[in-house]
Amino acid sequence: MKLKKSLGQHFLIQPSIAQKIISLMLPVEDTESVLEIGPGRGALTRHLLHLKNQLWLIEKDVFWVEYLKKQFPDIENRIICGDVLEFSLSNLPQQPVHVIGNMPYNISGPLLFMAIEQKDNLVEWLGMLQKEVVERIIAHPGTKSYGILSVLLQIFFHVKKHFVVSPFAFQPPPQVNSAVIQLVPKKITLPCPEQIFITVVKHAFKQRRKKLSNALKGLPLNKIPNSFANKRAEELNPQEFVELSTYYEL
Ligand code: SAH
Numbered sequence: 001m002k003l004k005k006s007l008g009q010h011f012l013i014q015p016s017i018a019q020k021i022i023s024l025m026l027p028v029e030d031t032e033s034v035l036e037i038g039p040g041r042g043a044l045t046r047h048l049l050h051l052k053n054q055l056w057l058i059e060k061d062v063f064w065v066e067y068l069k070k071q072f073p074d075i076e077n078r079i080i081c082g083d084v085l086e087f088s089l090s091n092l093p094q095q096p097v098h099v100i101g102n103m104p105y106n107i108s109g110p111l112l113f114m115a116i117e118q119k120d121n122l123v124e125w126l127g128m129l130q131k132e133v134v135e136r137i138i139a140h141p142g143t144k145s146y147g148i149l150s151v152l153l154q155i156f157f158h159v160k161k162h163f164v165v166s167p168f169a170f171q172p173p174p175q176v177n178s179a180v181i182q183l184v185p186k187k188i189t190l191p192c193p194e195q196i197f198i199t200v201v202k203h204a205f206k207q208r209r210k211k212l213s214n215a216l217k218g219l220p221l222n223k224i225p226n227s228f229a230n231k232r233a234e235e236l237n238p239q240e241f242v243e244l245s246t247y248y249e250l
Pocket residue numbers: 007008009010011012013037038039040041042043044058059060061064082083084085101102103104105107
């Protein structure tokens with residue numbers, strides 16, 4: 001077997017864990033589709049075959065694409081060989097989309113930002129990630145893990161950590177623990193442009209221990225209220241970041 005570290009290839013070898021992940025999926029309606037990211041050797045895929053023509057796979061490694069086509073000839077036309085980071089969910093004929101995967105950990109950050117950008121096309125995003133990243137997603141203010149991912153994802157999604165998976169469930173075992181996280185888009189409209197909110201959060205955490213009046217210098221603003229000026233990024237809850245963002249301009 002040829003395994004590429006650069007593509008984060010750690011294959012799940014415990015079928016019970018694959019089944020447990022699949023059982024967490026929300027019901028798939030007839031009009032919706034399911035996209036599996038990075039199917040690799042098909043550990044999750046084999047539990048998704050009942051979805052028939054609603055199932056799509058995207059895998060970057062040609063070797064495993066060829067393998068999957070042989071293993072699962074019924075879905076060979078729906079195995080996309082490509083980079084998920086360049087893929088738009090709106091390309092799929094059935095909408096919205098359930099995204100599922102034992103994700104390539106080396107691109108966790110970009111994958112999560114992609115989920116934010118494409119949230120209008122999502123029913124849910126259910127994935128295995130490095131446990132530490134999952135902890136950052138669900139973290140509360142004032143903790144070490146609290147940061148950009150916590151604020152952005154908690155504003156746009158209901159976030160739920162399901163269970164932790166040991167390295168020995170994979171071949172080869174990764175050097176970190178893993179955990180399964182489910183993101184379900186919230187139906188919300190921000191009182192400010194989303195791009196401003198995202199920029200403010202990113203800026204604030206770049207210098208997380210500085211007072212916001214300093215950390216946010218350089219962003220065009222109306223007037224930052226005193227109640228925020230003397231606080232630090234790690235002290236604000238996600239909703240307070242939304243409020244803070246209404247004082248900024250594009
Ligand atoms: N889901 C499988 C494999 C997980 S390993 C299992 O549970 O066993 C991660 C998989 O993502 C690998 O197959 C890797 O080739 C694939 N991958 C890595 N980067 C990718 C990218 N940018 N786009 C699509 N697939 C990618």
